[in-house]
Amino acid sequence: MGDIRRLGVLTSGGDCAGLNAVIRAVVQRAVRTYGWKVLGIKDGTMGLMDRPLQYRELDLETFSGGVLREGGTLLGTTNKGDPFNFPMPDGTFRDRSMDFVDGFNRLRLDALVVIGGDGSMNIVSRLCERGGIGMVGVPKTIDNDVHGTDYAVGFSTACAVVTDALDRLQPTAASHHRVMILEVMGRDAGHIAINSGIAGGADVILIPEVGYTLDGITRKIRGVLNEGRSHALIVVAEGVRTESGEKATVAQADGQIRYGGIGQYLTHALAQRLPDVETRVTVLGHVQRGGAPDARDRMLASSFGVHAVDLVAAGQFGRMVAWQNRGVTSVPLEEATIGPRSLEPDGPLIGVARGLGTYVGEEDPARATETTAETEGTAAAQS
Template sequence: MAKIRRLGVLTSGGDCAGLNAVIRAVTYRAVRHYGWKVFGIIDGTMGLMERPLRYRELDLDMFSGNMLREGGTFLGTVNKGDPFNYPMPDGSTQDRSLDFVDGFNKLALDAVVVIGGDGSMRILSQLCERGGIGMVGVPKTIDNDVHGTDFAVGFTTAVNVVTESLDRLQPTAASHHRVMILEVMGRDAGHIAVNAGISGGADVILIPELPYRLESIAEKIDQVIREGRNHALVVVAEGVKTEDGLNAQVAHSHGQTRYGGIGHYLSDRISKMTELETRETILGHVQRGGTPSTRDRLLASAFGVHAVDMVAKGRLGRMVAWQERGVTDVPLSEVCIGPRSLEPDGTLINVARGLGIYIGESP
């Protein structure tokens, strides 16, 4: 492998807490240990696709203050506009993948560290393969649905936010004798819902991986009331379908459709079936922001250092991962196979059942 002198780093996909900590670790390791120049690409793939190129050289002084503690990504990110099918103003699509490759070459980069989720890993690995670009991936997503790693950057912070929200909903639920429904993010995986639901004392947890029955939810809530409690907590992942198999979605700007509304659907039906006052809260993007948790800062730091060392050793086309209490790496070919869902008989699902939580029908 040619000697590395100039390293690019970019964030792609949805934002989350801990991204700046990864960029900080990449810069510290590359500059201090290897003497490389590091260039942060602005707004993900767009920074290399647009002309003039949009980037900034990263130095140690930029990270001497609060960067480790700040959520989001100071480089910016995008989660739309597939370079292979890029939407044009006239409504058509165009393959702009070579614009990305040309931008990489114009900046004279030797390799790139991509911080992204499963979708970003798939697209960026295809882009880099097309241009013969050396890439190392760093997994980040609040959904924790990236294959090959036990944890992704941003997940534990999001779970902490959801758990704290349940802690805050419980006393108001008890005060008003209500059923409180909390709709959380996660796309097509229930990792956030299960982890936070167990930690936050939920009575019902609904996830995309398991079917459910409204009658079973009502029976569980009735059981809680019979046992002497005057309220109940329900956590539902945004990707959960209605009982008849339809997605709950809402329209956003630019013709985009996103998950949302399953909490309202459940609130209306649970209220009618139990005759209890029911309220729903859609937590939304609150889960993405805020100060990174200790766990996410540690994970981000370990991932960033390991990613740079991988570039130095020529271990490209791979993603950093956390497995068996340590940092390692896996081939991107094992990562880019779609989102990682919960196993129906997995440990945490069995824990939930053991606690008496209704978590859907047994497969």
Template sequence: MTQPIQRIGVLTSGGDCAGLNAVIRAVAYRAIGTYGWEVFGIVDGTLGLIERPLRYRRLDLQFFTNSHLREGGTLLGTTNKGDPFAFPMPDGSHRDRSADFVEGVRELGLDALVVIGGDGSMKIVSRLCAAGNIGMVGVPKTIDNDVHGTDTSVGFSTASNVVTEALDRLQPTAASHHRVMILEVMGRDAGHIALNAGISGGADVILMPEVPYSLEGVAEKIRSVLQDEGRSHALVVVAEGCHTAGGETPTISYSGEQQRYGGIGHYLMDRISDMTGAETRVTILGHVQRGGTPSMHDRLLASAFGVNAVDLVARGEFGKMVAWQHRSVVAVPLDNVTIGPRALDPAGTLMHTARGLGIYCGNFDRLATDDAKGL
């Protein structure tokens, strides 16, 4: 773009997480304080630019207080529903409303957009921006930490801390009642939360979507803990996106015929109890992982991302996402990011660490066999 930047928009899209407000704050501080631009926060993600009248709020330095740095969620609101290219209409039909988005950007007079989202959100918004020749810079956020090109995303640290604390609270109860406690955590496509928090929280079993497992392998580990190690209890962490041992995806129906992930914890509870004879209970942490006060790491990461995203806009480096690599913020092309979720590396350091601690993480021999078959 050749015209000078005067006015930018910032929006959050997809699921919420801790640290979003810190990004918004950093974007506004850098854009206004350093470059003298106007900043507009788009309400409820892409919906704020698609719906009429437009929904937005002007952000100035007087708007922000130090409390925003400490607050979870997003002050702008967000959405993970309604693909703008196939937008659901009241009559049940679907309509392409990408032109409405582009027109909304023009009507508001925005010269560029800073989009805070996961890989799915950034893929959709980057298509919208490309359709209107709108400059876009992305900021990675997701508790699942499954965005390509960045070592970590905003929200992951806080969510992992929440899960670790949950394990800290479940362990005394498990020990007191001689139980196996199963903690089902978020992670539809990747097991980053389960692995990081499972190691930190002293789990005996960690199950993730990336690694196949067997019920006998799980039961054998628990028997070993209860019999060979002489411990009276065990902790199991499982990501919600894990399949059953038979390869099925547990789902729960809601709002009519809609489906969502859920049920793997109860599936394991019944089978562990039958196979080991141990009294077993399950806790589903759910959306507790998304909320709460952002951790120090998430506040720091969010602030660094927000400042550097604005700097990319100032340099006209659009079509990129800020990322954290090797203790520094870098810019990576969005085309390298919007390629689906980033899975755990079964040969990575943390998986090696978990196995070195004796944690059962699945059947790696089966994984190697599947890889050899090209599965």
């Protein structure tokens, strides 16, 4: 790649807290240590695909105020439109990958720092490979499902938001003697649910990686009530399926199918099994993405941004910065972009939750399978 003089940085995929802290760290390290010029690409890959190009110069003055503390991303981001199969206004699809490469070259950039999740980094890494562009990745996602790193930027703040929601739901649950269900994000991984569920004292935590039964949930709630408590808290990850194995999804106005509805499903199901107990559901949704990053996310973002620039300076491209063994390191991008990282069904946090008496699905996987089969058989007989 030769000497680096002009560095590009972009955010891609869903937003989260801590993105601006990463961008700040990239600029601080690139400008102060190496004397480079940094260009921020607007709206992810679209900034290099649009004509005219969408970008802004980032300097020390940009971050002289409170940007470190702000949620979201000052550059904007996108999680729509595959550049290799991009939807056009006339309804057709076209490969626009070389538009991205051409935009990079027009700005005379020497390398690119990409802040994204496993999906968006996979796409951008393929774009960079096609154009011979040196890329370093920074993992960010509230779902914390990127391989190769213990933590991604945004996860800690999202967990703090969920825990705060549980802290607020508990008093109203106790006041009205209700079961409160909190549906949280996470896609097909239960990292947010298990971490915040433990921190928030949930009685039931449902995650996509472990099968459950409605009878199991009912037994747990009855047990809590029999112990003398008048209320209970349930945390359910959005990717959890119904007892019969169906995904809970909703169709968006743009035609995309997204997770949503498992909390409502559980509300109706438990109302039938616990007719004497009021059940309410709260869907936290995008509240988990917003707000100021907490201290851990600011520290993680700053460490990642500095290390990413150092990798660029050393010519170590095709890598993603990562947090392992209480420190920052890097891993090959091909190891980090193999798909979402799920929880291990017998992982330590699941053991902790069960040690606290929390119902985290069936400990015997066969039991959940057998109960699902029984449910499907009963439904078939009734139809």
